Amino acid sequence: MEYKxxxxxxxxxxxxxxxxIGPHCEVLLHDIVDVENSVIAIRNGYISGRYLGCPLTDLGFKLLENKSHLHHNALINYRSxxxxxxxxxxxxxxxxxxKGELIGMICVNILNSPDHLINKIPREFPVNALLSNAVHADDTEEVTESLSTSLVNVVDDAVKKxxxxxxxxAERLSGEEKSAIVQELRENGIFKIKGAITKVATTLKTSESTIYRYLAMK
Known part of the structure; x- marks a missing residue:
């Protein structure tokens, strides 16, 4: 395959x-065509516990869904x-x-502690100067990505978030709230994952048919 x-x-x-960057930095190459076995190269995988053949993350699915790559070259300095x-x-x-179609991602994950590089670089230093047209995450944002080793965990983390x-x-959520949750999960690309509907239905204490009904709503 040419993209490979x-x-x-x-x-x-x-x-x-x-x-x-050093041993406190995990670097991965993702194949976004094969999302179930997305990681095709990795260094320092002991940081997240991931390895070759691990799936795409929850954020990865969200980026596929919102097609951020059409407007930007990168997403910089977000929490995971x-x-x-x-x-x-x-x-x-x-x-x-x-053709401008997204085929993969390089992800760099640096341990966030005072002993490591990311906190030793002054904010005014242009570390990202070469990455033009990149989106910079807000320092106040909460965790935006869970670095999971299985698709089951990816779905579980996304739903819990x-x-x-x-x-x-979940038992106290109204039908309207559950519908809103399903819509947000859809926007995050979670239903691209095989078995996600069953997992979401179980977590929300509802039926799979109800999840399908929510998904049919616009």
Missing amino acids: KLLNRYIPLVDFIADI RTDSGEKLISSTYYIKDE VISKYNIS
Whole structure:
């Protein structure tokens, strides 16, 4: 496949970035065509526990859904978190083919602690000067990505993140609130994942047919 050949050209860049920043930096190359086995190159995977063949993240699915790559080249310095609760500062670069179609992403995740590089760079220093047309995340934002090792965890984290905004248990959510949650999950691309409808229905304490009905609403 031609897109595979193009993606493979970015594999040396994974090592290059990791060697520059150091062992507190995880670097991954994602194939966004095969979302279930998305990670095709990785360095310092011990940071998140991920490995070759791990799936795309919840944020990755959201970026696919909102087609951010059509307007930007990268998403810079947003918050992320590993399954074990480790906090990181992350950035994603969009890899596009000659037609401008998104085929992959390079993701850089740096441990967010006073001992590591990300906190030693003055804010006025133009670290991202070469990444023109990039979106810069707000420092006040909460965690925007969960670095999970399985699609089940990706769905689970995404659902919990949306439900947490309501500060009540799933049993107490109204039909209108559940519908709003499903719409937000749809906008985040979660229903691109096989089995997501079953998982969401279970978490929201409702039926799969009800989830399909919510999805049919505009």
